[in-house]
Amino acid sequence: MEKIQKALEKARRQRGMGLDDGAALQARDGPARATCAPEAGEIVYSETRTIAAGEGTVEAQRMRAGFARQDLVDTFRILRTQVLHRLAADGHSTLAITSPNRGAGKTMTSVSLAMSLARRVANTVLLVDLDLRRPSVHKYFSIEPQKGLSEYLLNGTQFASCLVHPGVERLVILPAGSIVHSSSELLSTPKMVDLVDEVKGRYPDRIVIYDLPPLLVTDDAIAFLHHVDGCILVIEDGKTRKGDVRRSLELLEGCNLIGTVLNKSKEASGIAYY
Amino acid sequence: MTADVIESAYDDAPAMGVSDYLAILKRRIWYIIIPSVVMAIAVVGIALVWPATYRSEAIILIEQPAVPPELVASTVTGYAEERVQIIKQRVLATENLVEIINKHDLYQRERKFQSLHSVVEKMRDHISLELISAGQNRRAQTTIAFTLAFENRKPLVAQRVTNDLVSLFLSENLRTRRERASETARFLAAEAERLESVISEVEGKLADLKQTHAGSLPEQLKHNLDLVARAESEVRDLDQREHIIKERLIYLDSELVQISPDTGGSATAGITSPQQEQLEALRTEFIKASARYGPEHPDVVNLSRLIAALESEAKRISDTSREDASRIEEERNLVRTELAQASEKYGAEHPDVVELNRQLAVLEAAVDSSESPSDSAVNGEGFANRAVAELQRQKQTADIELNAIERRRQILKGTIAEYEEKIEQIPQVERQVRQLVREYTDAQQQYQNIKAKQITAQLGETLEDERKGERFSLIEPPTLPDMPDSPNRAMILGVGLVLSAGAGLGTALLREVLDPSVHGVRSVVLLTGTAPLVVVPYIQTRNEIWRRRLWRSAYVFCGIAMISGAIAFIHYKVIPLDVLEVRVERQIQRNLPWLASPLE
Numbered sequence: 044m045e046k047i048q049k050a051l052e053k054a055r056r057q058r059g060m061g062l063d064d065g066a067a068l069q070a071r072d073g074p075a076r077a078t079c080a081p082e083a084g085e086i087v088y089s090e091t092r093t094i095a096a097g098e099g100t101v102e103a104q105r106m107r108a109g110f111a112r113q114d115l116v117d118t119f120r121i122l123r124t125q126v127l128h129r130l131a132a133d134g135h136s137t138l139a140i141t142s143p144n145r146g147a148g149k150t151m152t153s154v155s156l157a158m159s160l161a162r163r164v165a166n167t168v169l170l171v172d173l174d175l176r177r178p179s180v181h182k183y184f185s186i187e188p189q190k191g192l193s194e195y196l197l198n199g200t201q202f203a204s205c206l207v208h209p210g211v212e213r214l215v216i217l218p219a220g221s222i223v224h225s226s227s228e229l230l231s232t233p234k235m236v237d238l239v240d241e242v243k244g245r246y247p248d249r250i251v252i253y254d255l256p257p258l259l260v261t262d263d264a265i266a267f268l269h270h271v272d273g274c275i276l277v278i279e280d281g282k283t284r285k286g287d288v289r290r291s292l293e294l295l296e297g298c299n300l301i302g303t304v305l306n307k308s309k310e311a312s313g314i315a316y317y
Numbered sequence: 318m319t320a321d322v323i324e325s326a327y328d329d330a331p332a333m334g335v336s337d338y339l340a341i342l343k344r345r346i347w348y349i350i351i352p353s354v355v356m357a358i359a360v361v362g363i364a365l366v367w368p369a370t371y372r373s374e375a376i377i378l379i380e381q382p383a384v385p386p387e388l389v390a391s392t393v394t395g396y397a398e399e400r401v402q403i404i405k406q407r408v409l410a411t412e413n414l415v416e417i418i419n420k421h422d423l424y425q426r427e428r429k430f431q432s433l434h435s436v437v438e439k440m441r442d443h444i445s446l447e448l449i450s451a452g453q454n455r456r457a458q459t460t461i462a463f464t465l466a467f468e469n470r471k472p473l474v475a476q477r478v479t480n481d482l483v484s485l486f487l488s489e490n491l492r493t494r495r496e497r498a499s500e501t502a503r504f505l506a507a508e509a510e511r512l513e514s515v516i517s518e519v520e521g522k523l524a525d526l527k528q529t530h531a532g533s534l535p536e537q538l539k540h541n542l543d544l545v546a547r548a549e550s551e552v553r554d555l556d557q558r559e560h561i562i563k564e565r566l567i568y569l570d571s572e573l574v575q576i577s578p579d580t581g582g583s584a585t586a587g588i589t590s591p592q593q594e595q596l597e598a599l600r601t602e603f604i605k606a607s608a609r610y611g612p613e614h615p616d617v618v619n620l621s622r623l624i625a626a627l628e629s630e631a632k633r634i635s636d637t638s639r640e641d642a643s644r645i646e647e648e649r650n651l652v653r654t655e656l657a658q659a660s661e662k663y664g665a666e667h668p669d670v671v672e673l674n675r676q677l678a679v680l681e682a683a684v685d686s687s688e689s690p691s692d693s694a695v696n697g698e699g700f701a702n703r704a705v706a707e708l709q710r711q712k713q714t715a716d717i718e719l720n721a722i723e724r725r726r727q728i729l730k731g732t733i734a735e736y737e738e739k740i741e742q743i744p745q746v747e748r749q750v751r752q753l754v755r756e757y758t759d760a761q762q763q764y765q766n767i768k769a770k771q772i773t774a775q776l777g778e779t780l781e782d783e784r785k786g787e788r789f790s791l792i793e794p795p796t797l798p799d800m801p802d803s804p805n806r807a808m809i810l811g812v813g814l815v816l817s818a819g820a821g822l823g824t825a826l827l828r829e830v831l832d833p834s835v836h837g838v839r840s841v842v843l844l845t846g847t848a849p850l851v852v853v854p855y856i857q858t859r860n861e862i863w864r865r866r867l868w869r870s871a872y873v874f875c876g877i878a879m880i881s882g883a884i885a886f887i888h889y890k891v892i893p894l895d896v897l898e899v900r901v902e903r904q905i906q907r908n909l910p911w912l913a914s915p916l917e
Contacts, residue, residue, distance in 0.1 A: 115853070119853075281344075288845070304850055
């Protein structure tokens with residue numbers, strides 16, 4: 044694993060990519076330090092912490108297992124294409140991913156989609172973990188989040204220092220940070236709204252993916268959805284109830300639902316067909 | 318993703334394809350398997366273990382009478398089915414069945430736990446009686462035979478019990494028929510007796526009536542009428558006679574008047590002339606009367622007597638001899654004596670007595686006149702007195718006769734009234750008589766009727782006694798069944814297995830229908846209106862794969878352990894396995910022989 048880490052770091056250094064906040068790429072394991080404003084054109088991961096995609100959590104394992112299968116890779120490519128297509132048609136760049144209930148695999152989907160998007164050279168991806176009650180994005184990257192969105196919003200921590208570069212090119216993560224239970228109020232503060240607006244318009248090539256908490260469990264998602272351009276509903280095959288799906292669809296009226304993803308399907312092939 | 322889109326999705330949704338069904342099958346595989354297997358095991362168990370019942374059947378024919386009913390009518394009437402049913406009720410009475418149960422020791426187990434009554438009921442359920450009909454068309458079906466059957470676990474017992482039932486049936490039928498015939502005969506005999514007494518009673522009444530109204534019987538009407546007519550005519554005669562006599566009296570009165578004024582008149586010359594005038598007149602009268610009436614007629618007789626008296630008077634006068642006078646006196650004494658005798662013998666009113674009185678009077682007068690002969694005028698006077706006396710005498714006679722007539726008439730009138738009353742009563746009596754006669758004839762008729770029926774009934778009785786009437790005969794004795802009647806094991810197996818498959822499928826279907834979760838792309842399409850963007854298969858980590866395998870082997874191991882444990886338990890605690898195997902084989906051999914052969 045150490046070898047892979049090192050190889051990745053090397054490749055990154057060679058390409059010399061960085062993130063929007065102007066932080067230079069730091070080839071270390073620890074969290075990155077925030078520095079001053081970024082330089083235009085160059086994405087330097089100066090502020091972000093860089094963590095290698097190591098052995099670790101189940102989620103991380105799953106992701107690795109998933110991406111080891113070629114058909115899955117293709118699946119997410121298809122998803123990526125569809126999403127980009129829909130977003131581009133309206134000039135959108137922000138996307139929210141949610142599901143009716145927990146455990147449907149929305150974080151997995153958002154992470155996979157983010158990674159798939161990040162493969163494209165034409166754009167960068169910012170993955171924001173908005174599930175402040177049960178943050179899980181960091182687990183997919185084996186990160187121990189010390190600072191994240193909640194610190195930014197509550198403590199006034201600098202934004203750049205909250206971002207994390209997980210060792211995947213063109214992908215930056217904003218973890219949720221500490222667990223906050225009054226998340227819906229937090230997410231509707233002006234500061235959050237400002238952040239969303241700023242993040243949206245900051246880089247034209249950047250796609251922002253928001254990993255929302257489940258629709259029917261909290262009202263965070265509903266409150267927030269109006270701030271994003273598009274939305275994807277993740278449905279778990281065999282578990283999600285039809286009633287929940289219907290209710291979610293009702294709640295999503297007015298939001299631009301791009302489509303649904305049928306996750307954990309027991310059918311053999313991963314490609315949608317009638 | 319509006320509601321309209323979703324709705325149209327429902328309408329346009331494609332039919333479920335094979336793959337969809339396969340997916341469902343795969344999903345619910347355990348729902349299918351477990352119920353099916355469980356039920357299948359149960360079914361096989363039932364098919365093997367269910368005890369067989371054997372059915373023994375007997376057929377009884379309802380034979381037509383040997384003597385045709387037109388010749389001898391049977392006393393037993395009604396349809397054969399009714400009779401069979403009635404006899405069935407009698408035969409299956411609780412006491413009969415209890416006897417059979419005790420005799421063959423049936424239903425041991427049930428008798429321990431249930432009341433005798435319910436055991437008897439159970440037995441009744443195992444007895445079946447079916448009528449066999451035949452006929453030209455549906456309507457005119459007659460019962461010609463019936464089957465009697467009994468079911469039991471043991472074939473021999475079934476046969477024996479059926480046999481008992483059959484005997485009971487036949488004997489009961491016989492008894493019923495005989496009883497019926499003799500009852501009929503008895504009844505008719507009693508009726509006949511009753512009618513006999515009625516007849517004699519009416520006869521008695523009729524006789525009484527005839528006696529009570531002896532003269533007023535209808536057949537006596539003519540006689541009574543005749544009698545009345547005769548009496549009436551006699552009354553008429555008497556009336557006529559009375560009329561004559563009354564005329565005579567008038568005449569006599571007139572004569573008297575003529576005579577009386579002549580008593581003091583002429584002297585000597587006048588002696589004979591009035592007397593002779595009178596005599597002449599009387600003679601003329603006599604001639605006239607005798608001419609009219611004949612010599613026997615009372616008037617004529619009186620007249621002749623009168624004439625004779627007067628003539629003898631005259632003669633006596635011409636004689637004027639004392640001898641005559643003494644002779645007259647002698648005669649007078651004689652007459653007196655005669656009179657005394659007669660009046661003693663007959664009474665004062667007797668004609669002889671009257672006659673004697675008259676004679677005596679004449680003679681007394683004659684004696685008187687002879688004692689005083691000097692005066693012819695006196696003689697003449699005496700003569701005139703004698704004529705008067707004679708006339709008076711005749712008047713007396715007439716009066717007496719009138720009285721007699723009156724009396725006779727009264728008697729006749731009484732008779733007439735009596736008989737008229739009798740005649741009046743006749744219609745009433747006639748009515749009574751007629752009624753009694755009617756009663757009598759009625760009773761007679763009935764009696765004749767009953768007598769005729771009695772003969773028929775006695776014939777019927779004889780018919781039954783000799784069993785020449787309709788009878789039940791056993792044409793098929795109770796069979797000894799070699800094949801069980803139930804259960805139909807093949808059918809149980811077949812149907813049961815089909816049912817268990819159905820149960821499995823049904824359970825799966827139920828679960829599927831009740832499942833609220835999303836399954837497959839189809840559900841998503843129906844819900845959202847379009848297919849999902851992508852379908853992501855379930856990604857298992859290596860760990861998960863391992864864990865699953867581990868669990869699965871654990872389940873299998875547990876299962877094996879449990880089954881072995883159960884087998885060991887059965888073997889050591891319940892029944893050794895080899896014995897069980899033999900038993901099962903035997904059961905299969907017995908119950909499912911067609912299964913056993915391929916197994917060998």
